[in-house]
Amino acid sequence: MNKKNKRxxxxxxxxxxxxxxxxxxxxxxxxxxxxxxxxxxxKLDSLYHEIEQxxxxxxxxxxxxxxxxxxxxxxxxVLDDMGIPNAMSLKIVNxxxxxxxxxxxxxxxxxxxxxxxxDSTRVEQFSYSPNPAVVHQLIDDGGGELLYxxxxxxxxxxxxxxxxxxxxxxSLDQALRFMGIPxxxxxxxxxxxxxxxxxxxxxRAGDRFRILLKxxxxxxxxxxxxxxxxAYYSGVRTGTHExxxxxxxxxxxxxxxxxxxxxxxLIYSGLRYPLDRLHISSPYGMRRHPITGQRxxxxxxxxxxxxxxxxxxxxxxxxxxxxxxxxNGHYVAVRHSDNYTSYYLHMHRRSVRxxxxxxxxxxxGSVGSTGRSTGPHLHFGFKRPNGRWMDPLxxxxxxxxxxxxxxxxxxxxxxxxxxxxxxxxxxxxAPEIIAMDNN
Ligand SMILES: [Zn+2]
Numbered sequence: 001m002n003k004k005n006k007r008x009x010x011x012x013x014x015x016x017x018x019x020x021x022x023x024x025x026x027x028x029x030x031x032x033x034x035x036x037x038x039x040x041x042x043k044l045d046s047l048y049h050e051i052e053q054x055x056x057x058x059x060x061x062x063x064x065x066x067x068x069x070x071x072x073x074x075x076x077x078v079l080d081d082m083g084i085p086n087a088m089s090l091k092i093v094n095x096x097x098x099x100x101x102x103x104x105x106x107x108x109x110x111x112x113x114x115x116x117x118x119d120s121t122r123v124e125q126f127s128y129s130p131n132p133a134v135v136h137q138l139i140d141d142g143g144g145e146l147l148y149x150x151x152x153x154x155x156x157x158x159x160x161x162x163x164x165x166x167x168x169x170x171s172l173d174q175a176l177r178f179m180g181i182p183x184x185x186x187x188x189x190x191x192x193x194x195x196x197x198x199x200x201x202x203x204r205a206g207d208r209f210r211i212l213l214k215x216x217x218x219x220x221x222x223x224x225x226x227x228x229x230x231a232y233y234s235g236v237r238t239g240t241h242e243x244x245x246x247x248x249x250x251x252x253x254x255x256x257x258x259x260x261x262x263x264x265x266l267i268y269s270g271l272r273y274p275l276d277r278l279h280i281s282s283p284y285g286m287r288r289h290p291i292t293g294q295r296x297x298x299x300x301x302x303x304x305x306x307x308x309x310x311x312x313x314x315x316x317x318x319x320x321x322x323x324x325x326x327x328n329g330h331y332v333a334v335r336h337s338d339n340y341t342s343y344y345l346h347m348h349r350r351s352v353r354x355x356x357x358x359x360x361x362x363x364x365g366s367v368g369s370t371g372r373s374t375g376p377h378l379h380f381g382f383k384r385p386n387g388r389w390m391d392p393l394x395x396x397x398x399x400x401x402x403x404x405x406x407x408x409x410x411x412x413x414x415x416x417x418x419x420x421x422x423x424x425x426x427x428x429x430a431p432e433i434i435a436m437d438n439n
Contacts, residue, residue: 010044063115063124069105071351078111085121092126095138095146100128107351116140131224133216155216155224160432161425163210172199172209172233185213187361188228192258195266196241197233207235212422228258230418244418246403246411255407263403263411272314272361274344274380279304281377284391299389300343300381307348307376309367313358314342314380322354328379329371332364340395343381346373 067082069075079089096102109130116122126138126146135151162179166172172193176186189211190199197203212230217223227245234240243258243266258266282302286295313334320341321333330347348368352358369376382392403411425433 010048013040013044059117060114063117065113065115066110067113068110069107071107071349074353075102075105075111082111082113084113084123088121088123091146092123092138095148096128096136099148099150100130100136131218132222133218133224153218154436155218156220157435158213158215158217158432159229159421159425159435160213160215161210161422162213163208166203166205166207166209166235168205170205171203172207175209176211181211181213182226185226185228188258189231191360192228192231192243192266193233193241196260197235197238199238202235202237204235204237207233207238209233210422212418212425230422231258244411244415246407246414248407249410255403259403259411261415263408265402267316272312274311274314274342274378275303275305275309275367277305284393300345300379301392303378303380305367305376305378307366307368309376309378310363311344311347311365311367311378312361313364315360317342317358319352319354319356319358319364322350322352322356325371327372329373330365330368331371333383334358334364339385341383342392343379343383345379345381346371346377348376 065082065084067078069078075093076089079092080086084092093102109128112127113123114125116124122140122144123138123146124140128136130136133153133155135153137149137151138146139149141147162176162181164175164179166175173186173190176189177183181189193199210230210232211228214227214229215223216225229245231243232241242261244261245258246256248255260266280301281304282298284301285298287298311332315334315336317334317336319332320335321331321343324330328345330350331343331345332347332350332352333341333343335341344365346368347365347370350365352362352364358364367376367378373379380392382390382395384390421433
């Protein structure tokens with residue numbers, strides 16, 4: 001029933017009520033009936049009110065759109081899937097560009113949009129939450145201009161110290177795992193200390209370690225961020241080593257990392273392997289091509305692995321290619337800080353986009369057999385800065401920076417702060433210090 005019909009029905013009911021009252025035969029029964037009618041009128045009123053509310057909710061539902069990032073997708077594709085016109089998407093991207101890291105969306109992150117009620121191509125409101133404590137919001141100012149606001153919900157910072165001694169047969173890795181430290185942070189501790197300590201040969205029972213974590217919580221239980229502020233390791237054979245986290249002025253800087261107290265970078269610069277298990281099925285060099293049968297140069301190393309096996313970036317860098325062609329299939333290329341580029345071919349799936357920054361050991365895709373390939377394997381290649389291929393197994397270190405000038409001064413301030421937190425934690429029985437977020 002539409003609104004007009006409802007109004008007509010209402011009018012008809014009211015008229016018949018009046019008519020009934022006018023012609024009613026006796027006063028007492030007419031009083032009774034009058035009360036009943038008043039009751040009915042009230043009910044009818046509240047029903048109309050309810051209908052109007054539901055109608056509003058329905059129209060809101062029609063205006064609301066929600067989209068989430070799928071593997072290998074960028075923001076544009078998600079907005080497109082949500083039915084947002086390209087020109088509008090471009091406006092949204094431009095309005096967010098300065099404040100949101102547009103290439104680092106994670107799978108599952110959501111965009112919420114409210115369309116203009118009178119124009120289904122216009123976005124009235126847009127919001128994106130990288131975590132429960134932060135909302136990036138765009139609102140149409142009424143003239144088609146999208147205004148940006150960032151909403152920060154309060155969080156708490158927890159500084160927690162973990163320290164212990166290695167027991168016979170245990171490793172630092174196992175000890176940290178046993179203490180319940182998240183595995184990504186264990187990876188950071190290992191990477192940092194490995195720059196100074198050959199654990200495999202030099203670690204001994206009785207070695208001491210100390211790790212200071214800074215974790216951020218929303219509503220005291222939802223962990224939204226965690227950092228390793230400090231790591232200490234001391235052993236008979238290893239000597240004593242300390243690592244401090246430096247946070248640069250620029251939140252996107254690659255200088256944000258761990259350093260010795262003198263500002264020497266502790267970025268583990270050895271290359272990691274692209275797969276967890278390595279079976280070389282074809283090395284770099286001349287070979288008979290498996291498909292064409294001709295003797296050709298093989299410009300990389302083939303690793304045999306089942307379809308779907310995760311492939312990792314061998315070092316930190318920027319994705320310069322994430323695409324498909326008939327020969328290489330789905331492939332990804334990552335340029336590293338020394339301008340060498342690693343290539344990963346014949347992927348089943350790609351999970352990074354061009355322009356995206358990746359960490360060492362970050363999953364960038366999975367093993368497949370796309371393009372010119374006889375079976376599931378990873379072809380791994382390495383290109384020099386001059387564009388020539390090299391044997392990936394000959395590739396060694398990647399240059400690391402040292403802090404100087406302003407950066408060094410800022411770092412030393414941060415070292416002093418970290419030492420302050422360490423001292424107060426070590427001189428008290430409390431396992432952690434909790435502070436309100438000071439951002
Ligand atoms: Zn190959």
